[in-house]
Amino acid sequence: MVRGGKLSGSSIIETIVAVLILLLSFAAGISLYSQVMLSTYSDVKLRASLEQGFVADSLISAGVFEDQVLQRGELHFELGYKPVERYPGLLLMQLQCYDLSGTKLSELRRMIRRDDGQ
Numbered sequence: 001m002v003r004g005g006k007l008s009g010s011s012i013i014e015t016i017v018a019v020l021i022l023l024l025s026f027a028a029g030i031s032l033y034s035q036v037m038l039s040t041y042s043d044v045k046l047r048a049s050l051e052q053g054f055v056a057d058s059l060i061s062a063g064v065f066e067d068q069v070l071q072r073g074e075l076h077f078e079l080g081y082k083p084v085e086r087y088p089g090l091l092l093m094q095l096q097c098y099d100l101s102g103t104k105l106s107e108l109r110r111m112i113r114r115d116d117g118q
Contacts, residue, residue, distance in 0.1 A: 048097045048105035051075055056095050060112055065091060074100055089113055 055070065055077055070077040076098040084090040095108040 044099065045105050048075055048099075052077065052095055052097045052106055052108050056093065056108055056110060060093070060110075065114060075105070076100065084111070 051072060055072065059079065065081055067080045070079065078096045078098070080094045082092045082094070084092055091112050091114055093108075093110045093112050095110075096104060097106045097108075098104055
């Protein structure tokens with residue numbers, strides 16, 4: 001601001017206060033971002049979930065209805081079928097996905113219809 005031919009600016013205290021307010025705002029934003037990222041799916045779990053859907057669809061379309069263990073890359077799948085007592089033509093598919101260390105990443109359950117009459 002110009003007063004009587006002199007240029008006046010903000011004092012060093014005002015500048016330090018403004019910088020501190022900015023730092024606190026950035027710290028709060030980074031903390032919030034970190035919490036959001038920790039609460040969502042990790043890349044491994046997301047990949048496992050997508051692979052699991054692909055494996056389930058492939059097995060259903062191929063007509064594979066036996067319990068088995070599958071290995072696909074770094075993922076380990078355990079597949080099991082149970083007949084549904086109330087509905088004779090239906091099976092409950094249970095597909096669980098594990099990583100190499102044995103940590104369960106995801107689980108999928110689907111009702112499927114068997115057309116072969118078994």
